[in-house]
Amino acid sequence: MPRPETHGPALLRWLDKLTLGANVCGSVMIFCLTFLIGLDVAGRNLLGAPISGVPELVSLSIVAIVFLQVPQAFRSGRLTRSEAVLSGIAHRAPRVAAALESLFDLLGAIVVGAIVYATWPIFLRAWQRSEFVGAIGDFTAPTWPVKIMILIGGTLLVLQLLARILRRHLEEAK
Amino acid sequence: MTPFDIGLIALGGMGALVILGLYVPVALILCSFLGMWAIKGTPILAASMLGLAANDAIASYFFGVIPLFVLMGFLVSESGLGRDAFDVANALFRRVRGGLGVGTVGANAIFAAITGISIASAAIFTKIAVPQMRRHGYTGRFAVGVVAGSSVLGMLIPPSLLLILYGLLAEQSIGDLFLAGVGPGLLLAVLFALGVVGMAVFTPRFVGDLEEAEVEPLSRRDLLGKSLPILGLIGVVLGGIYLGFFTPVEAGAIGAIGALVIGSIKRTLSLGALWRVLVETGLVTAAVCFLIIAAQMYSRMLAFSGVPAEFGALAAEADLGRLGLILLYVAITIVLGMILDSSSIMLILVPLMLPIIQPMGIDLVWFGIVTVIAVEIGLLTPPFGISVYVIKSALAEEDSDLTLWDIFLGAAPFALLMLAALALVILVPGISLGLLGR
Amino acid sequence: ESFMATMVAGHPPVFRWVKMLDEAFVPAVQEELAGTGHSMNFTGLYGGAIAGVGEELEAVEAGLAEIGICQSLFDPAKLAVQNVTYYTPFVSDNPRIVSTVMDDLHESDPRMRQAYTDNGVVYLGAPLALDDYLLMTNFPVDSLDDLEGRKIGAPGAAINWLSGTGAVGVSGNLTTYYNEIKAGVFDGVLVFASAALPSKLHEVAPHVTRAGLGAQFAGAICVNDDWWEGLPQEVKDALEAGADAASEWYIDALESAVDTAMTTMADQGATIKDASQEMRTSWAEGMDNVAQTWAKDLDALGKPGSEMLDAYMDAMRDAGAEPLRNWDEE
Ligand code: NA
Numbered sequence: 001m002p003r004p005e006t007h008g009p010a011l012l013r014w015l016d017k018l019t020l021g022a023n024v025c026g027s028v029m030i031f032c033l034t035f036l037i038g039l040d041v042a043g044r045n046l047l048g049a050p051i052s053g054v055p056e057l058v059s060l061s062i063v064a065i066v067f068l069q070v071p072q073a074f075r076s077g078r079l080t081r082s083e084a085v086l087s088g089i090a091h092r093a094p095r096v097a098a099a100l101e102s103l104f105d106l107l108g109a110i111v112v113g114a115i116v117y118a119t120w121p122i123f124l125r126a127w128q129r130s131e132f133v134g135a136i137g138d139f140t141a142p143t144w145p146v147k148i149m150i151l152i153g154g155t156l157l158v159l160q161l162l163a164r165i166l167r168r169h170l171e172e173a174k
Numbered sequence: 175m176t177p178f179d180i181g182l183i184a185l186g187g188m189g190a191l192v193i194l195g196l197y198v199p200v201a202l203i204l205c206s207f208l209g210m211w212a213i214k215g216t217p218i219l220a221a222s223m224l225g226l227a228a229n230d231a232i233a234s235y236f237f238g239v240i241p242l243f244v245l246m247g248f249l250v251s252e253s254g255l256g257r258d259a260f261d262v263a264n265a266l267f268r269r270v271r272g273g274l275g276v277g278t279v280g281a282n283a284i285f286a287a288i289t290g291i292s293i294a295s296a297a298i299f300t301k302i303a304v305p306q307m308r309r310h311g312y313t314g315r316f317a318v319g320v321v322a323g324s325s326v327l328g329m330l331i332p333p334s335l336l337l338i339l340y341g342l343l344a345e346q347s348i349g350d351l352f353l354a355g356v357g358p359g360l361l362l363a364v365l366f367a368l369g370v371v372g373m374a375v376f377t378p379r380f381v382g383d384l385e386e387a388e389v390e391p392l393s394r395r396d397l398l399g400k401s402l403p404i405l406g407l408i409g410v411v412l413g414g415i416y417l418g419f420f421t422p423v424e425a426g427a428i429g430a431i432g433a434l435v436i437g438s439i440k441r442t443l444s445l446g447a448l449w450r451v452l453v454e455t456g457l458v459t460a461a462v463c464f465l466i467i468a469a470q471m472y473s474r475m476l477a478f479s480g481v482p483a484e485f486g487a488l489a490a491e492a493d494l495g496r497l498g499l500i501l502l503y504v505a506i507t508i509v510l511g512m513i514l515d516s517s518s519i520m521l522i523l524v525p526l527m528l529p530i531i532q533p534m535g536i537d538l539v540w541f542g543i544v545t546v547i548a549v550e551i552g553l554l555t556p557p558f559g560i561s562v563y564v565i566k567s568a569l570a571e572e573d574s575d576l577t578l579w580d581i582f583l584g585a586a587p588f589a590l591l592m593l594a595a596l597a598l599v600i601l602v603p604g605i606s607l608g609l610l611g612r
Numbered sequence: 613e614s615f616m617a618t619m620v621a622g623h624p625p626v627f628r629w630v631k632m633l634d635e636a637f638v639p640a641v642q643e644e645l646a647g648t649g650h651s652m653n654f655t656g657l658y659g660g661a662i663a664g665v666g667e668e669l670e671a672v673e674a675g676l677a678e679i680g681i682c683q684s685l686f687d688p689a690k691l692a693v694q695n696v697t698y699y700t701p702f703v704s705d706n707p708r709i710v711s712t713v714m715d716d717l718h719e720s721d722p723r724m725r726q727a728y729t730d731n732g733v734v735y736l737g738a739p740l741a742l743d744d745y746l747l748m749t750n751f752p753v754d755s756l757d758d759l760e761g762r763k764i765g766a767p768g769a770a771i772n773w774l775s776g777t778g779a780v781g782v783s784g785n786l787t788t789y790y791n792e793i794k795a796g797v798f799d800g801v802l803v804f805a806s807a808a809l810p811s812k813l814h815e816v817a818p819h820v821t822r823a824g825l826g827a828q829f830a831g832a833i834c835v836n837d838d839w840w841e842g843l844p845q846e847v848k849d850a851l852e853a854g855a856d857a858a859s860e861w862y863i864d865a866l867e868s869a870v871d872t873a874m875t876t877m878a879d880q881g882a883t884i885k886d887a888s889q890e891m892r893t894s895w896a897e898g899m900d901n902v903a904q905t906w907a908k909d910l911d912a913l914g915k916p917g918s919e920m921l922d923a924y925m926d927a928m929r930d931a932g933a934e935p936l937r938n939w940d941e942e
């Protein structure tokens with residue numbers, strides 16, 4: 001797995017810091033979820049007092065966790081791909097392979113950008129109409145924070161995809 | 175161009191882009207986007223579809239517990255329980271050729287009784303078993319193959335999220351389905367174990383140079399010391415599920431807490447290690463779930479194109495008799511398994527098949543087991559094989575030389591063994607229905 | 613003119629409210645359209661093929677599908693006032709009355725339709741009424757005291773019905789009830805008969821108590837509003853006739869399913885009991901007035917919560933229902 005290099009222009013360093021920050025938030029959420037479920041199980045069995053809304057919180061947070069972590073997963077080379085053909089091309093025609101890689105990164109940025117673009121109105125509606133999950137009287141949680149995290153994670157992923165093109169370019173220039 | 179044609183082009187396009195090396199989730203999203211655009215005639219609607227799927231596709235309790243099962247696996251591994259389990263397995267099977275491979279299968283069968291998702295098994299045993307097997311002389315390709323193959327046990331041996339899904343679709347008792355899954359699950363585990371030994375004896379080049387893998391026998395004291403903690407954890411999780419303290423879905427969290435406690439008591443789990451494990455869990459979860467989201471987009475686009483419905487109708491209209499129909503159904507399921515995720519295939523095919531097979535007097539519990547095995551073969555087949563992808567993203571640093579195709583190739587013999595098990599389950603209904611007394 | 617309509621439902625076609633589309637809605641629309649010179653081509657995409665349960669409204673709003681089963685029960689934020697029945701238990705155990713009253717309210721009261729308009733869809737009809745919720749347990753229930761400390765699974769807002777009973781209300785859903793009761797995670801559940809039989813819940817929770825918790829409104833057929841606006845009047849009429857036919861088909865099918873469910877569960881060893889009047893009264897009296905909480909919460913969001921609570925309760929009383937508790941008058 002390629003280790004992410006840390007040098008580069010200040011802008012790229014800031015992007016990496018933000019990406020890492022989002023990653024840390026996601027990991028903390030996983031830790032909290034584990035204990036939330038543990039407390040719910042304990043409360044239900046030992047005290048006859050389950051914690052309301054655990055299923056709702058779990059279903060909300062998984063989406064947030066995925067989008068907060070996926071930029072870092074991409075940055076550290078975890079997104080699934082098959083490298084066989086590409087490395088074959090790189091062996092014979094490195095420039096073609098580099099161009100192809102840049103095209104792939106650009107395509108990724110476009111489709112993830114489309115997701116961000118389509119999530120924006122979803123976020124606005126959730127915010128303006130105070131959309132929630134759960135049931136009034138028992139437990140409710142607003143859905144807009146998760147939509148924001150999708151927007152943040154999606155935007156970071158787009159930037160990382162574009163940054164990868166820039167990094168490749170800087171590397172070649174050297 | 176009809177939507178059907180567009181669907182077919184999107185199928186070919188996805189395969190080609192994946193082989194060329196585009197990120198698999200990006201390839202899936204791109205094909206969904208272009209396919210929807212072509213079908214509905216506007217990029218705005220296509221983007222809406224992506225947006226809704228991104229927001230909703232995994233927003234459920236079932237998907238929500240994926241990180242917890244993965245975390246449990248990594249904690250088991252990090253706190254040394256994994257290594258202990260394999261020392262024990264190796265000691266138990268040390269006289270058997272391919273003993274550690276057999277141990278992997280056995281340990282997976284036991285873990286299958288805790289976990290409801292195959293990808294959790296895949297992630298866990300990638301961390302635990304692959305480095306150990308390679309240390310003992312197995313080839314990387316075979317090591318990941320064993321893990322990929324035996325991970326499918328996770329959804330056949332109860333509890334199983336796929337059997338629950340089938341039960342909902344077919345209105346069958348989930349309890350009956352779980353019971354019916356036990357026989358085929360054990361059969362598959364035995365076939366895998368025999369397969370490992372067979373391959374170790376007859377294709378040593380594929381399996382690896384096991385001659386050097388001489389292992390010291392463990393003393394009785396070591397044997398107990400190494401096996402008790404992991405057995406204790408399994409006991410807590412299994413006992414908790416079967417005594418009704420928590421659901422199979424909640425078990426991931428309890429298992430993770432249990433592993434954390436054991437690791438703290440054994441003083442094998444530092445705070446730094448805990449943090450590393452959390453970050454690792456996050457990265458694996460993100461890679462897997464992002465893939466699932468992309469796969470759901472793709473499946474939704476295909477639903478609009480009508481391609482899967484056409485496949486189903488093909489099976490429905492062909493006048494083949496019972497066995498012929500089942501075989502055609504299995505073939506279609508396996509083909510769809512190459513390109514779609516498990517739950518999508520079941521959502522598409524099962525409702526199509528029910529009205530046809532019900533009047534034929536086919537037992538729907540048996541049909542469910544056949545469906546799940548056939549669907550699970552797809553976890554191991556390229557280009558979209560989710561167990562293989564999970565293993566790829568969970569590989570430790572030192573094993574990252576293994577490519578996606580290494581894993582697909584390593585898993586191929588196990589996919590064939592699954593076909594054999596499937597044939598047996600089809601021909602001998604007693605394997606699945608025996609426990610139900612049918 | 614020829615039209616295309618994609619129909620979306622998150623549930624698979626084994627569910628009655630999905631089956632009604634192909635069994636009753638589509639044939640009735642086709643029949644109405646015959647001879648008008650218009651035609652419509654329907655495609656049903658069900659069971660999560662393009663949208664999951666509770667996501668149908670969004671799919672119709674976005675225009676991915678033209679027609680959908682909009683689930684107010686599973687989309688309580690968007691179709692908030694439609695959940696009025698879930699906040700007013702012990703009003704009527706008759707799904708036909710609930711269905712008629714809710715349909716009339718939608719037809720006659722623009723405040724009821726506003727929730728759909730806000731979300732870019734149009735209410736077409738065919739209310740999905742659910743039959744009377746039962747208490748199904750793995751222990752016999754003779755009085756409320758028997759519920760003390762028991763873990764009872766309940767869906768969504770129905771968890772509020774357990775307040776004051778002494779039972780531990782645990783949020784759950786139909787899909788996993790069987791396993792959870794079997795394993796002992798739940799000691800019982802709140803569920804309706806027409807779903808209990810297919811899920812075989814009586815095998816694990818054979819004590820069925822009818823306490824009159826009430827029949828419910830869970831959703832209806834909705835239509836994308838841009839698409840609707842563009843349709844000729846004859847086609848709109850045909851779709852509305854289709855919804856009426858679906859509604860009739862659905863409620864008939866539901867009633868016969870309830871009869872079958874009750875008989876079959878009893879035949880297969882379930883004990884079916886009517887709760888004593890005393891138990892019903894003390895259950896209803898002991899509950900928090902969650903209807904008021906709910907209505908005030910919606911009022912605060914600018915939605916007509918209190919007004920629709922009053923309108924619904926009045927309409928139910930006018931239709932002959934005898935509420936055990938008048939939630940609106942406290
Ligand atoms: Na399992």
Ligand code: NA
Pocket residue numbers: 511512513514551552553554555556557558559560
């Ligand atoms: Na596959």
